[in-house]
Amino acid sequence: MLQTIHKKIxxxxxxxxSLSLLLARLVVAYGFLQPAKAKWSDINGIAQWFGSMGxxxxxxxxxxVASTEALGVVLLTLGLFTRLISIPLMVIMVVxxxxxxxxxxxxxxxxxxxxxxxxxxxxxxxxxxxxxKFSLDYLIFRKEQ
Amino acid sequence: xxxxxSYLEFTALNNYFKSFxxxxxxxxxxxxxxGPALIKWSNIEATVEWFASLGIPFPVFSTxxxxxxxxxxxxxxxxxxFTRFIAIPLMVIMLVxxxxVHIENxxxxxxxxxxxxxxxxxxxxxLATHxxxxxxxxxxxxxxxxR
Numbered sequence: 417m418l419q420t421i422h423k424k425i426x427x428x429x430x431x432x433x434s435l436s437l438l439l440a441r442l443v444v445a446y447g448f449l450q451p452a453k454a455k456w457s458d459i460n461g462i463a464q465w466f467g468s469m470g471x472x473x474x475x476x477x478x479x480x481v482a483s484t485e486a487l488g489v490v491l492l493t494l495g496l497f498t499r500l501i502s503i504p505l506m507v508i509m510v511v512x513x514x515x516x517x518x519x520x521x522x523x524x525x526x527x528x529x530x531x532x533x534x535x536x537x538x539x540x541x542x543x544x545x546x547x548x549k550f551s552l553d554y555l556i557f558r559k560e561q
Numbered sequence: 562x563x564x565x566x567s568y569l570e571f572t573a574l575n576n577y578f579k580s581f582x583x584x585x586x587x588x589x590x591x592x593x594x595x596g597p598a599l600i601k602w603s604n605i606e607a608t609v610e611w612f613a614s615l616g617i618p619f620p621v622f623s624t625x626x627x628x629x630x631x632x633x634x635x636x637x638x639x640x641x642x643f644t645r646f647i648a649i650p651l652m653v654i655m656l657v658x659x660x661x662v663h664i665e666n667x668x669x670x671x672x673x674x675x676x677x678x679x680x681x682x683x684x685x686x687x688l689a690t691h692x693x694x695x696x697x698x699x700x701x702x703x704x705x706x707x708r
Binding site: 425426429431432439440443525537538540541544545546557 | 569586
């Protein structure tokens with residue numbers, strides 16, 4: 417009896433997998449929108465800031481990070497090449513943690529690494545699970561999967 | 562090998578990390594609930610008063626309920642035990658936290674906005690729908706044919 421109920425609930429919840437992936441993708445895309453906009457509106461300032469943190473090739477890297485983040489917003493929203501874009505975004509988050517947030521500890525209130533860590537977890541989840549059914553990936557590649 | 566085939570190969574490869582990503586999410590959430598649970602239990606009367614001031618009905622009962630669920634969350638999420646079932650009340654708690662405390666402060670965490678409870682809600686919805694993955698007690702109890 418209890419096992420039947422358990423299985424029923426499990427089956428119902430499993431139907432919402434793609435919805436949870438869609439919501440997570442939209443929120444992460446929104447999360448990258450602000451930093452991407454801030455970087456493009458003052459790209460020279462960002463290059464100087466990167467240089468002051470000791471990041472090599474600051475101008476090139478400023479453009480690369482700003483482009484990847486902008487691309488991330490679009491691709492995560494559409495669910496196109498979701499797994500592929502997750503990797504460079506994860507790298508950006510790791511670099512952000514190491515260069516900016518680590519000395520401030522964990523707490524987000526103290527500008528710690530809490531939020532970039534959550535982003536890494538979301539992105540790693542997208543990398544391993546894909547974008548779900550509500551995505552262009554599913555429309556284009558589903559036959560082979 | 563065509564570009565399309567390479568992409569599909571890449572997709573298949575990453576499927577191996579599914580359970581690992583779920584494990585990492587579980588550990589992060591368990592750690593995230595540890596702080597609030599500790600604060601609530603260490604000064605439960607102040608929490609009751611705070612809940613009452615927020616206009617939450619039955620503040621004493623609600624406080625003990627929320628504090629208990631948060632402690633259970635730490636243990637059950639770490640073990641991956643009844644993961645889907647603990648995720649649902651925690652999602653409700655996160656929604657209540659968003660609507661009673663955080664929503665008037667906007668999105669950003671800098672102003673104590675609803676950013677972090679929203680991320681928790683999403684992580685929990687992921688766990689509720691996907692389960693805890695292979696590295697869990699739930700998986701041990703799953704029948705072979707359902708795996």
